[in-house]
Amino acid sequence: MSSEPLQDLRNRLPVLAQTAYLNAGTCGPLAWATADALADGTSRAAVVGRGPAYFEVLVSAHARLRAAYAEALGAEPADVALTTSTTDGLGRVLAALRLQPGDEVVTSTDEHPGLLGPLAALRNLSGVTVRAVALADIADAVGPATRAVACSHVSWVNGERAPEDALREVGRDIPVIYDGAQGAGAIAVDPASLGCAAYTGAGQKWLCGPVGLGMLWVSPAWADTLRPFALSYGNLAEPARGLDAEPWPDARRFDASAISAEMASAGATATELLADIGWEQVFARSAGLADLLEQTLREGGYEVAPRDRTPLLSVVTPDPPAMRARLADAGVVVRDLPGRPYIRVSTGVWNSEQDLQRLLDVLTA
Numbered sequence: 310m311s312s313e314p315l316q317d318l319r320n321r322l323p324v325l326a327q328t329a330y331l332n333a334g335t336c337g338p339l340a341w342a343t344a345d346a347l348a349d350g351t352s353r354a355a356v357v358g359r360g361p362a363y364f365e366v367l368v369s370a371h372a373r374l375r376a377a378y379a380e381a382l383g384a385e386p387a388d389v390a391l392t393t394s395t396t397d398g399l400g401r402v403l404a405a406l407r408l409q410p411g412d413e414v415v416t417s418t419d420e421h422p423g424l425l426g427p428l429a430a431l432r433n434l435s436g437v438t439v440r441a442v443a444l445a446d447i448a449d450a451v452g453p454a455t456r457a458v459a460c461s462h463v464s465w466v467n468g469e470r471a472p473e474d475a476l477r478e479v480g481r482d483i484p485v486i487y488d489g490a491q492g493a494g495a496i497a498v499d500p501a502s503l504g505c506a507a508y509t510g511a512g513q514k515w516l517c518g519p520v521g522l523g524m525l526w527v528s529p530a531w532a533d534t535l536r537p538f539a540l541s542y543g544n545l546a547e548p549a550r551g552l553d554a555e556p557w558p559d560a561r562r563f564d565a566s567a568i569s570a571e572m573a574s575a576g577a578t579a580t581e582l583l584a585d586i587g588w589e590q591v592f593a594r595s596a597g598l599a600d601l602l603e604q605t606l607r608e609g610g611y612e613v614a615p616r617d618r619t620p621l622l623s624v625v626t627p628d629p630p631a632m633r634a635r636l637a638d639a640g641v642v643v644r645d646l647p648g649r650p651y652i653r654v655s656t657g658v659w660n661s662e663q664d665l666q667r668l669l670d671v672l673t674a
Protein backbone atom coordinates (compact mmCIF):
# COMPACT_ATOMS: atom_id res chain seq x y z
CA MET A 310 0.00 0.00 0.00
CA SER A 311 1.55 3.29 -1.01
CA SER A 312 1.79 6.14 1.47
CA GLU A 313 -1.14 8.21 0.19
CA PRO A 314 -3.94 5.62 0.53
CA LEU A 315 -2.41 4.46 3.82
CA GLN A 316 -2.49 8.01 5.18
CA ASP A 317 -6.05 8.42 3.91
CA LEU A 318 -7.07 5.25 5.77
CA ARG A 319 -5.22 6.33 8.91
CA ASN A 320 -6.98 9.71 8.83
CA ARG A 321 -10.28 7.88 9.01
CA LEU A 322 -9.24 6.03 12.18
CA PRO A 323 -8.73 8.73 14.80
CA VAL A 324 -7.00 6.58 17.44
CA LEU A 325 -4.01 6.31 15.10
CA ALA A 326 -3.30 10.05 15.28
CA GLN A 327 -1.64 9.71 18.68
CA THR A 328 -1.35 6.00 19.29
CA ALA A 329 0.54 3.07 17.82
CA TYR A 330 -2.61 0.98 18.02
CA LEU A 331 -1.66 -2.71 17.72
CA ASN A 332 -4.62 -4.33 19.40
CA ALA A 333 -7.14 -5.45 16.77
CA GLY A 334 -6.99 -8.96 18.25
CA THR A 335 -9.01 -7.45 21.08
CA CYS A 336 -10.85 -4.58 19.36
CA GLY A 337 -9.97 -2.93 16.06
CA PRO A 338 -9.70 0.85 15.63
CA LEU A 339 -13.08 2.56 15.18
CA ALA A 340 -13.47 4.84 12.17
CA TRP A 341 -15.10 8.25 12.41
CA ALA A 342 -17.67 6.96 9.90
CA THR A 343 -18.49 3.99 12.13
CA ALA A 344 -18.94 6.18 15.20
CA ASP A 345 -21.08 8.57 13.13
CA ALA A 346 -23.28 5.75 11.81
CA LEU A 347 -23.93 4.59 15.36
CA ALA A 348 -24.61 8.09 16.67
CA ASP A 349 -26.68 9.23 13.68
CA GLY A 350 -28.78 6.06 13.67
CA THR A 351 -29.49 6.43 17.38
CA SER A 352 -30.34 10.12 17.03
CA ARG A 353 -32.65 9.43 14.09
CA ALA A 354 -34.44 6.76 16.08
CA ALA A 355 -34.81 9.21 18.99
CA VAL A 356 -36.24 11.98 16.82
CA VAL A 357 -38.39 9.96 14.39
CA GLY A 358 -39.33 7.18 16.79
CA ARG A 359 -39.13 3.45 16.33
CA GLY A 360 -42.27 2.66 14.38
CA PRO A 361 -42.60 0.61 11.20
CA ALA A 362 -40.15 2.90 9.35
CA TYR A 363 -37.46 2.07 11.93
CA PHE A 364 -37.99 -1.64 11.31
CA GLU A 365 -37.67 -1.11 7.57
CA VAL A 366 -34.31 0.55 8.21
CA LEU A 367 -33.41 -2.35 10.52
CA VAL A 368 -34.20 -4.99 7.91
CA SER A 369 -32.13 -3.26 5.25
CA ALA A 370 -29.24 -2.62 7.69
CA HIS A 371 -29.22 -6.33 8.59
CA ALA A 372 -29.10 -7.26 4.90
CA ARG A 373 -26.25 -4.80 4.34
CA LEU A 374 -24.28 -6.15 7.31
CA ARG A 375 -24.86 -9.77 6.29
CA ALA A 376 -23.58 -9.01 2.77
CA ALA A 377 -20.52 -7.17 4.15
CA TYR A 378 -19.64 -10.01 6.54
CA ALA A 379 -20.19 -12.59 3.81
CA GLU A 380 -17.78 -10.79 1.51
CA ALA A 381 -15.16 -10.50 4.27
CA LEU A 382 -15.42 -14.26 4.87
CA GLY A 383 -15.64 -15.22 1.21
CA ALA A 384 -19.08 -16.73 1.69
CA GLU A 385 -22.70 -16.48 0.54
CA PRO A 386 -24.87 -14.04 2.55
CA ALA A 387 -27.56 -16.71 2.95
CA ASP A 388 -25.09 -18.80 4.96
CA VAL A 389 -24.14 -16.00 7.39
CA ALA A 390 -26.04 -15.35 10.62
CA LEU A 391 -25.67 -12.07 12.51
CA THR A 392 -24.65 -12.55 16.14
CA THR A 393 -23.52 -10.32 18.97
CA SER A 394 -20.01 -11.81 19.33
CA THR A 395 -17.86 -14.83 18.54
CA THR A 396 -18.84 -16.30 21.89
CA ASP A 397 -22.52 -15.85 21.09
CA GLY A 398 -22.06 -17.77 17.82
CA LEU A 399 -20.12 -20.55 19.53
CA GLY A 400 -22.82 -20.99 22.17
CA ARG A 401 -25.57 -21.07 19.54
CA VAL A 402 -23.90 -23.58 17.29
CA LEU A 403 -22.62 -25.89 20.03
CA ALA A 404 -26.10 -26.05 21.56
CA ALA A 405 -27.53 -26.77 18.10
CA LEU A 406 -25.42 -29.94 17.85
CA ARG A 407 -27.65 -31.46 20.57
CA LEU A 408 -24.83 -33.60 21.95
CA GLN A 409 -25.70 -36.45 24.30
CA PRO A 410 -24.02 -37.86 27.42
CA GLY A 411 -20.93 -39.82 26.38
CA ASP A 412 -20.45 -37.89 23.13
CA GLU A 413 -16.97 -36.45 22.80
CA VAL A 414 -15.80 -33.06 21.58
CA VAL A 415 -12.14 -32.67 20.69
CA THR A 416 -10.65 -29.22 21.19
CA SER A 417 -7.21 -27.69 21.65
CA THR A 418 -5.25 -26.79 24.78
CA ASP A 419 -4.94 -23.10 23.85
CA GLU A 420 -8.56 -22.10 23.40
CA HIS A 421 -10.17 -18.85 24.51
CA PRO A 422 -12.81 -18.80 27.28
CA GLY A 423 -15.35 -17.93 24.55
CA LEU A 424 -15.06 -21.55 23.41
CA LEU A 425 -14.02 -23.17 26.69
CA GLY A 426 -17.07 -21.72 28.49
CA PRO A 427 -19.69 -23.46 26.29
CA LEU A 428 -17.58 -26.64 26.19
CA ALA A 429 -17.34 -26.75 29.98
CA ALA A 430 -21.10 -26.19 30.18
CA LEU A 431 -21.70 -29.10 27.79
CA ARG A 432 -19.44 -31.29 29.94
CA ASN A 433 -20.94 -30.19 33.27
CA LEU A 434 -24.61 -30.00 32.28
CA SER A 435 -24.94 -32.56 29.49
CA GLY A 436 -22.32 -35.20 30.34
CA VAL A 437 -20.35 -34.55 27.15
CA THR A 438 -16.66 -35.52 27.25
CA VAL A 439 -14.24 -32.80 26.23
CA ARG A 440 -10.68 -33.74 25.26
CA ALA A 441 -8.00 -31.12 24.61
CA VAL A 442 -4.81 -31.71 22.61
CA ALA A 443 -2.29 -29.42 20.90
CA LEU A 444 -3.89 -27.54 18.00
CA ALA A 445 -1.45 -29.09 15.51
CA ASP A 446 -2.52 -32.61 16.59
CA ILE A 447 -6.26 -32.02 16.72
CA ALA A 448 -7.26 -34.01 13.65
CA ASP A 449 -5.25 -37.04 14.79
CA ALA A 450 -7.02 -36.99 18.15
CA VAL A 451 -10.42 -37.75 16.61
CA GLY A 452 -11.62 -41.16 17.82
CA PRO A 453 -14.71 -43.38 17.66
CA ALA A 454 -16.60 -41.38 20.34
CA THR A 455 -15.84 -37.99 18.78
CA ARG A 456 -19.01 -36.23 17.65
CA ALA A 457 -17.50 -32.79 16.96
CA VAL A 458 -14.24 -30.86 16.75
CA ALA A 459 -14.22 -27.27 18.01
CA CYS A 460 -11.07 -25.14 17.86
CA SER A 461 -9.57 -21.83 16.81
CA HIS A 462 -8.92 -21.15 13.18
CA VAL A 463 -6.14 -18.80 14.31
CA SER A 464 -4.85 -19.13 17.86
CA TRP A 465 -5.36 -16.05 20.02
CA VAL A 466 -2.18 -16.98 21.92
CA ASN A 467 0.41 -16.94 19.13
CA GLY A 468 -1.20 -16.62 15.70
CA GLU A 469 -0.79 -20.32 14.88
CA ARG A 470 -3.30 -21.68 12.32
CA ALA A 471 -5.32 -24.85 12.75
CA PRO A 472 -4.30 -27.78 10.51
CA GLU A 473 -6.86 -26.93 7.81
CA ASP A 474 -6.16 -29.80 5.41
CA ALA A 475 -6.40 -32.49 8.08
CA LEU A 476 -9.55 -30.90 9.52
CA ARG A 477 -11.11 -30.75 6.06
CA GLU A 478 -10.84 -34.55 5.98
CA VAL A 479 -12.32 -34.82 9.50
CA GLY A 480 -15.14 -32.52 8.42
CA ARG A 481 -16.36 -35.04 5.85
CA ASP A 482 -17.74 -37.20 8.68
CA ILE A 483 -18.13 -35.09 11.79
CA PRO A 484 -18.89 -31.41 12.29
CA VAL A 485 -15.86 -29.13 12.65
CA ILE A 486 -16.65 -25.83 14.38
CA TYR A 487 -14.10 -23.08 13.95
CA ASP A 488 -13.70 -20.24 16.42
CA GLY A 489 -12.72 -17.57 13.91
CA ALA A 490 -12.42 -14.65 16.32
CA GLN A 491 -8.86 -14.14 15.03
CA GLY A 492 -9.70 -15.28 11.51
CA ALA A 493 -12.61 -13.19 10.23
CA GLY A 494 -11.19 -10.00 8.71
CA ALA A 495 -7.64 -11.05 9.66
CA ILE A 496 -6.93 -13.70 7.01
CA ALA A 497 -8.70 -15.10 3.95
CA VAL A 498 -11.22 -17.62 5.27
CA ASP A 499 -13.56 -19.18 2.64
CA PRO A 500 -15.44 -21.39 5.12
CA ALA A 501 -16.97 -23.62 2.44
CA SER A 502 -13.53 -24.67 1.26
CA LEU A 503 -12.43 -25.30 4.87
CA GLY A 504 -15.07 -28.04 4.90
CA CYS A 505 -16.31 -26.98 8.33
CA ALA A 506 -19.87 -27.13 9.63
CA ALA A 507 -19.71 -23.68 11.19
CA TYR A 508 -17.37 -20.70 11.43
CA THR A 509 -17.94 -18.01 14.01
CA GLY A 510 -16.28 -14.60 14.14
CA ALA A 511 -16.24 -11.18 15.76
CA GLY A 512 -17.34 -7.80 14.42
CA GLN A 513 -15.33 -5.69 16.87
CA LYS A 514 -11.87 -7.12 16.20
CA TRP A 515 -10.37 -7.24 12.71
CA LEU A 516 -13.58 -5.85 11.16
CA CYS A 517 -13.34 -2.72 13.34
CA GLY A 518 -17.04 -2.58 14.25
CA PRO A 519 -18.64 -1.64 17.57
CA VAL A 520 -18.55 -4.12 20.45
CA GLY A 521 -21.73 -6.22 20.22
CA LEU A 522 -21.56 -7.69 16.71
CA GLY A 523 -20.37 -10.98 15.28
CA MET A 524 -21.15 -13.56 12.64
CA LEU A 525 -21.81 -17.26 12.36
CA TRP A 526 -21.37 -19.00 9.03
CA VAL A 527 -23.27 -22.27 8.87
CA SER A 528 -22.78 -24.88 6.18
CA PRO A 529 -25.92 -25.79 4.20
CA ALA A 530 -24.51 -29.34 4.12
CA TRP A 531 -24.97 -29.62 7.91
CA ALA A 532 -28.42 -27.99 8.02
CA ASP A 533 -30.13 -31.12 9.33
CA THR A 534 -27.62 -31.45 12.17
CA LEU A 535 -27.44 -27.77 13.17
CA ARG A 536 -30.90 -26.96 14.51
CA PRO A 537 -31.00 -23.92 16.80
CA PHE A 538 -32.70 -23.74 20.17
CA ALA A 539 -32.89 -19.97 20.67
CA LEU A 540 -35.55 -18.83 18.20
CA SER A 541 -37.31 -15.50 17.99
CA TYR A 542 -39.32 -13.44 15.51
CA GLY A 543 -36.53 -12.85 12.99
CA ASN A 544 -35.52 -16.51 13.00
CA LEU A 545 -38.93 -17.75 11.91
CA ALA A 546 -40.12 -17.93 8.32
CA GLU A 547 -43.76 -17.37 9.29
CA PRO A 548 -43.88 -16.08 12.87
CA ALA A 549 -47.68 -15.72 12.75
CA ARG A 550 -47.99 -19.51 12.78
CA GLY A 551 -47.19 -19.51 16.50
CA LEU A 552 -46.03 -22.88 17.81
CA ASP A 553 -46.10 -24.26 14.26
CA ALA A 554 -43.72 -21.62 12.93
CA GLU A 555 -40.59 -23.09 11.40
CA PRO A 556 -37.14 -21.46 11.37
CA TRP A 557 -35.76 -20.06 8.13
CA PRO A 558 -33.91 -22.79 6.27
CA ASP A 559 -30.90 -20.49 5.73
CA ALA A 560 -28.52 -18.99 8.31
CA ARG A 561 -31.13 -16.46 9.48
CA ARG A 562 -32.34 -19.23 11.78
CA PHE A 563 -29.21 -18.49 13.88
CA ASP A 564 -29.49 -14.66 13.94
CA ALA A 565 -29.29 -13.01 17.36
CA SER A 566 -32.61 -11.41 18.17
CA ALA A 567 -31.51 -7.95 19.26
CA ILE A 568 -29.19 -6.27 16.78
CA SER A 569 -30.41 -2.72 16.37
CA ALA A 570 -30.57 -0.83 13.07
CA GLU A 571 -27.87 1.57 14.28
CA MET A 572 -25.51 -1.24 15.35
CA ALA A 573 -25.96 -3.09 12.06
CA SER A 574 -25.40 0.08 10.09
CA ALA A 575 -22.23 0.91 12.07
CA GLY A 576 -20.90 -2.65 11.60
CA ALA A 577 -21.58 -2.50 7.86
CA THR A 578 -19.90 0.91 7.57
CA ALA A 579 -16.78 -0.42 9.31
CA THR A 580 -16.59 -3.57 7.21
CA GLU A 581 -17.21 -1.72 3.93
CA LEU A 582 -14.36 0.66 4.71
CA LEU A 583 -11.98 -2.32 4.68
CA ALA A 584 -13.71 -3.92 1.69
CA ASP A 585 -13.07 -0.72 -0.27
CA ILE A 586 -9.32 -1.26 0.18
CA GLY A 587 -9.74 -4.79 -1.18
CA TRP A 588 -9.68 -7.87 1.06
CA GLU A 589 -6.60 -9.36 -0.57
CA GLN A 590 -4.65 -6.22 0.17
CA VAL A 591 -6.02 -6.05 3.72
CA PHE A 592 -4.90 -9.61 4.47
CA ALA A 593 -1.53 -9.30 2.73
CA ARG A 594 -0.51 -6.05 4.41
CA SER A 595 -1.70 -7.09 7.89
CA ALA A 596 0.23 -10.37 7.89
CA GLY A 597 3.18 -8.76 6.09
CA LEU A 598 3.64 -6.26 8.92
CA ALA A 599 3.62 -9.08 11.49
CA ASP A 600 6.19 -10.98 9.40
CA LEU A 601 8.39 -7.90 9.25
CA LEU A 602 8.12 -7.43 13.00
CA GLU A 603 8.96 -11.08 13.61
CA GLN A 604 12.06 -10.84 11.45
CA THR A 605 13.25 -7.67 13.21
CA LEU A 606 12.66 -9.16 16.65
CA ARG A 607 14.42 -12.42 15.82
CA GLU A 608 17.39 -10.57 14.36
CA GLY A 609 17.56 -8.61 17.62
CA GLY A 610 17.70 -11.88 19.60
CA TYR A 611 14.11 -11.78 20.87
CA GLU A 612 11.99 -14.89 21.20
CA VAL A 613 8.79 -14.88 19.15
CA ALA A 614 6.20 -17.60 19.81
CA PRO A 615 5.85 -20.02 16.86
CA ARG A 616 3.25 -18.54 14.50
CA ASP A 617 1.85 -18.89 11.02
CA ARG A 618 1.26 -16.16 8.44
CA THR A 619 -1.37 -14.17 10.32
CA PRO A 620 -1.46 -10.63 11.70
CA LEU A 621 -0.84 -11.84 15.28
CA LEU A 622 2.56 -12.09 16.90
CA SER A 623 3.50 -12.88 20.49
CA VAL A 624 6.91 -11.94 21.84
CA VAL A 625 8.40 -13.29 25.06
CA THR A 626 9.07 -10.67 27.74
CA PRO A 627 10.04 -11.27 31.39
CA ASP A 628 7.09 -9.34 32.90
CA PRO A 629 4.30 -8.97 30.29
CA PRO A 630 1.86 -6.88 32.41
CA ALA A 631 4.65 -4.41 33.28
CA MET A 632 5.78 -4.24 29.65
CA ARG A 633 2.19 -3.68 28.47
CA ALA A 634 1.91 -0.80 30.95
CA ARG A 635 5.25 0.70 29.80
CA LEU A 636 4.14 0.47 26.20
CA ALA A 637 0.81 2.09 27.06
CA ASP A 638 2.67 4.98 28.73
CA ALA A 639 4.52 5.45 25.44
CA GLY A 640 1.25 5.40 23.45
CA VAL A 641 1.64 1.85 22.15
CA VAL A 642 -1.43 -0.36 22.67
CA VAL A 643 -0.96 -4.14 22.80
CA ARG A 644 -2.12 -6.79 25.26
CA ASP A 645 -0.59 -9.36 27.54
CA LEU A 646 -2.18 -12.78 27.93
CA PRO A 647 -3.01 -14.02 31.43
CA GLY A 648 -0.54 -16.66 32.61
CA ARG A 649 1.60 -16.52 29.45
CA PRO A 650 5.05 -15.01 28.97
CA TYR A 651 3.92 -12.90 26.02
CA ILE A 652 3.06 -9.46 24.79
CA ARG A 653 0.65 -9.99 21.89
CA VAL A 654 0.88 -7.60 18.96
CA SER A 655 -1.87 -7.29 16.32
CA THR A 656 -0.86 -5.62 13.06
CA GLY A 657 -3.62 -4.29 10.84
CA VAL A 658 -3.65 -2.91 7.31
CA TRP A 659 -3.94 0.55 8.94
CA ASN A 660 -0.62 0.25 10.80
CA SER A 661 2.56 1.92 9.58
CA GLU A 662 6.20 0.92 9.90
CA GLN A 663 6.51 3.83 12.37
CA ASP A 664 3.92 2.12 14.60
CA LEU A 665 6.16 -0.96 14.68
CA GLN A 666 9.20 1.19 15.41
CA ARG A 667 7.45 2.83 18.38
CA LEU A 668 6.79 -0.66 19.75
CA LEU A 669 10.39 -1.77 19.17
CA ASP A 670 11.80 1.36 20.80
CA VAL A 671 10.12 0.50 24.10
CA LEU A 672 10.46 -3.29 23.86
CA THR A 673 14.18 -3.19 23.16
CA ALA A 674 15.10 -0.23 25.43
Ligand SMILES: Cc1ncc(COP(=O)(O)O)c(C=O)c1O
Nearest residue numbers: 394395396421423465488490511
Ligand atom coordinates in the same frame (compact mmCIF):
# COMPACT_ATOMS: atom_id res chain seq x y z
C1 LIG B 1 -9.90 -17.06 19.81
C2 LIG B 1 -10.95 -16.22 20.46
N1 LIG B 1 -12.16 -16.75 20.64
C3 LIG B 1 -13.17 -16.04 21.19
C4 LIG B 1 -12.96 -14.75 21.59
C5 LIG B 1 -14.12 -14.00 22.17
O1 LIG B 1 -14.57 -13.11 21.20
P1 LIG B 1 -15.91 -12.29 21.39
O2 LIG B 1 -15.59 -11.20 22.35
O3 LIG B 1 -16.23 -11.81 20.02
O4 LIG B 1 -16.92 -13.22 21.92
C6 LIG B 1 -11.72 -14.14 21.42
C7 LIG B 1 -11.50 -12.77 21.88
O5 LIG B 1 -10.42 -12.33 22.13
C8 LIG B 1 -10.68 -14.91 20.84
O6 LIG B 1 -9.48 -14.37 20.63
